[in-house]
Amino acid sequence: MISRNDPCWCGSAKKWKKCHYPEQKPLSSFEEKALFYKKKYDILLKTPEQIEGIRASCKLAATILDELCNYAKEGVTTLEIDRLARKLTKEAGAISATVGYGDPPFPAAICTSLNEVICHGIPDDRPLQNGDIMNIDYTSILNGYFGDCSRMVVIGEISEEKKLVVDVAQKCLYAAIDRVKPGVMVYEVGDAIEEVAARYGCSVVYQFVAHGVGVAFHEEPQICHHKNNMRIPFEEGMTFTIEPMINAGMKEGVIDKKDGWTARTVDGRASAQWEHTLLVTKEGVEILTQK
Numbered sequence: 001m002i003s004r005n006d007p008c009w010c011g012s013a014k015k016w017k018k019c020h021y022p023e024q025k026p027l028s029s030f031e032e033k034a035l036f037y038k039k040k041y042d043i044l045l046k047t048p049e050q051i052e053g054i055r056a057s058c059k060l061a062a063t064i065l066d067e068l069c070n071y072a073k074e075g076v077t078t079l080e081i082d083r084l085a086r087k088l089t090k091e092a093g094a095i096s097a098t099v100g101y102g103d104p105p106f107p108a109a110i111c112t113s114l115n116e117v118i119c120h121g122i123p124d125d126r127p128l129q130n131g132d133i134m135n136i137d138y139t140s141i142l143n144g145y146f147g148d149c150s151r152m153v154v155i156g157e158i159s160e161e162k163k164l165v166v167d168v169a170q171k172c173l174y175a176a177i178d179r180v181k182p183g184v185m186v187y188e189v190g191d192a193i194e195e196v197a198a199r200y201g202c203s204v205v206y207q208f209v210a211h212g213v214g215v216a217f218h219e220e221p222q223i224c225h226h227k228n229n230m231r232i233p234f235e236e237g238m239t240f241t242i243e244p245m246i247n248a249g250m251k252e253g254v255i256d257k258k259d260g261w262t263a264r265t266v267d268g269r270a271s272a273q274w275e276h277t278l279l280v281t282k283e284g285v286e287i288l289t290q291k
């Protein structure tokens with residue numbers, strides 16, 4: 001058996017490793033990577049055509065969310081905001097991803113999560129009040145492609161504690177986004193978020209996760225916002241969300257037994273969340289859910 005430092009078999013008098021030694025396998029093609037990610041992780045790397053579709057849906061979702069946030073004022077009910085979400089969705093030739101989703105079927109085109117609600121709040125007839133904080137989470141389906149995003153809205157004068165969670169949750173989202181590029185492990189999202197939350201004395205919700213999104217609402221991988229050991233490297237063509245939920249007090253939440261959706265902090269203290277849909281690019285990451 002010829003070894004790397006032996007003379008090459010071709011008679012050049014050079015070492016084999018400097019001559020006809022077989023080259024390292026070239027970087028695999030998109031097709032090979034896509035097959036590997038599908039088989040090993042059940043993750044779908046998107047084609048340029050799918051990316052165009054997802055980009056358009058995300059742009060629409062961001063535009064609609066903008067209008068919803070501007071409309072959310074003291075005295076307006078969350079049901080009225082939901083009605084506007086449905087109208088704008090229809091006018092854009094899109095479909096809501098959340099109406100009828102899950103079990104029990106979610107009844108609205110947005111989640112409206114106020115104050116101590118962590119996520120999945122259901123719109124109702126309570127008018128927004130001075131001092132409320134609210135997350136609006138909106139997901140569109142445009143030409144079969146999904147765009148998922150959420151933001152916080154502040155009504156009038158809010159407490160220091162509410163101001164803190166709103167700001168910290170947003171800092172967490174952007175700190176996590178900053179880490180994303182090909183080759184970085186998915187668990188780094190959790191590292192980044194825990195670091196920021198801890199710095200401000202806030203806690204990170206672990207009962208709800210971020211997710212692949214694009215050709216379906218909730219795809220692989222599940223991405224935890226807390227410390228974890230998910231050793232999957234980000235790869236070009238992955239589309240997914242980051243959506244940290246940050247609590248002022250304890251990290252634990254409880255789901256409402258009656259509606260099967262509304263998740264509230266166990267201690268009743270404030271919670272906040274911000275969400276973007278992202279695309280891993282050759283160099284880094286693109287935020288898809290902005291106008």
Ligand code: MF3
Nearest residue numbers: 098101102106111120137139
């Ligand atoms: N948009 C949420 C997410 O970020 C999911 C809402 S599901 C619903 O994944 F049924 F509650 F609307």
Ligand code: CO
Nearest residue numbers: 148241243275
């Ligand atoms: Co999401």
Ligand code: CO
Nearest residue numbers: 137148149275
């Ligand atoms: Co969402």
